[in-house]
Amino acid sequence: MEEKELILTDEMFEKLDDSEKNSEFIAMQSKTFLKDAWGRFKKNKLALFGLVFLTFMIICAIFVPMLSPYTYEGQDMMTRNVLPNAQHWFGTDKLGRDIMVRVFYGARISLAIGFSTAFINLIIGILYGGIAGYVGGAVDMIMMRIIDVIYAVPSLLYVVLILMVFGNSITSMMLAICATSWISMARQVRAQIMSLKEMEFSLAAKVIGASDMRILLKHLVINAIGPIIVCLTMMVPSAIFTESFLSFVGIGLDPTIPSWGILANDCRPLLFTYPIQIIWPITAICLTILSLNFVGDGLGEAFDNNRR
């Protein structure tokens, strides 16, 4: 390269633009916590697939029963056990009901049970685990012993009992699943809170005079949001699993409600004659649970602070 002679002109001594001031300053673009996590989540192909499939499932669950000419309970004795065709994309069942509508109506029920139980667990878990972790001492000890006692017995036994007492409606199914599944959330929250409350920002908040409730909810829980969200995502598939498990055995929801477990149970006697019918609910359950697990794993990696 040829060296140029340096000529000083007035232009060189003009003030720089503000934008150029920091051009030498090397730093990563500042991102919010969620943006950062989303960036990492996007790179995980399986998690992204899970998210896309779930979105697809939710859209279908909303619109297929609305737009289809059939209803989930409309029987047609002329078209019983029809194989998939142009009128009935998934075929019909033993009473001539359209399976596609039933599967996506079942998606409404199963997803509703999954998400609402997860949400209820979130609230109970944060309060219970938060108080146990934040207060500590004897309160913590007693609260944890209660959890130990509940946890020692397979949760399904409690679920079955509650269902027997309160009947086989969707609401009692949600209640029954919530009765035991909040425990994992409470444990997770407690563990997070216990380590976070020792940190300086918590002390700082206290020094300023923030109330305990404010410190707990505004400072500690917010900082533990990553593990909480992961735990939340993992609760949805387990609730869907519990519902389909119980309904499949015949001790879950009322047989007239077309949840996925009931659909699979309906097809059970037809396994030898019309095996095609069982494929739809099985595929729906498996893919949904798989997608939710993928999303959960992806979120777990995305929120993992050590991977930054």
Added chain:
Amino acid sequence: MLKYIVKRLLIGCVTLFILATITFFGVKAMPGDPFTQDNKVMSKETYAALEAKYGLDKPVGEQYIIYLNNALHGDFGESLSKKGQQVSDIIIRRAPVTAKLGIVAFFLAIIVGLTLGIVSALTKKRWVNSVITAFATFGVSIPGFLFAMIMMYIFGVKLHLLPVMNLETPKHYIMPSIALSLSSISMITRLTRSSLRDEMHKDYITLARSKGTKEIGVIIKHGLKNALLPVITYCGPMFAGLVTGSMVIETLFTIPGIGAEFTKSITNRDYTLVMGLTLFFGAIVIVMNLVSDIVAAIVDPRIKLGK
């Protein structure tokens, strides 16, 4: 150690007591009663006689105390739907069937899970690892009973290779035990892989290698021994899974075990049987949890019990 076991047993007893209480009052609060299920019209006298026979005419509090007292002596009362049969007799008759299937499933889960986990942790071939990871992921996500139905269709209906009902010959065990242990196999595979992988990078492994121990000895005697801990602690929850799983698998394969009996007793509203079986399941899981915790403490002295 002894102190810890005693303490855990005490907690276990308290848990069982609470479970018994919840079960008793839950069953009392249930709609429907066990005598009128056949739609038979019953005179008031017959009804009262039946209630008196089963002690259902006494106040609830008294019934509760009688029930607890009898349960302590191993007497869970008479089944309401199967006339003349003691609940404890039903348990004794049905439990061995479930136990046999459960033991097969347990060892299947341990052997297959450990093997897959070890292979996946040590293999240098990427595709082997991917296949095992994919299997473990699917195994956790696919409910065992749905997998059972897929297997029933392929091997039972299409290929006529395996029987789809009952438990008579060893062949009968194949599908139910795979279906029952599917999720446990996947969990053990995941646990073994991640913990063995961590262990194999530690200093003592390098030391063992540099001292000239054969690679197989390094893996089994040093790596695996230390990597087993998460698997052992998982055995407790796994038992709970096998117990609850047996309810659906036994119903599906019409196996006359205790799980199928439980689901039947619920649909029949057989109060005493439901209570007896719930307590039985609870007790088994509590004991198994305790056993797996103690074994974990024996294997790994770093765990301080009672803390």
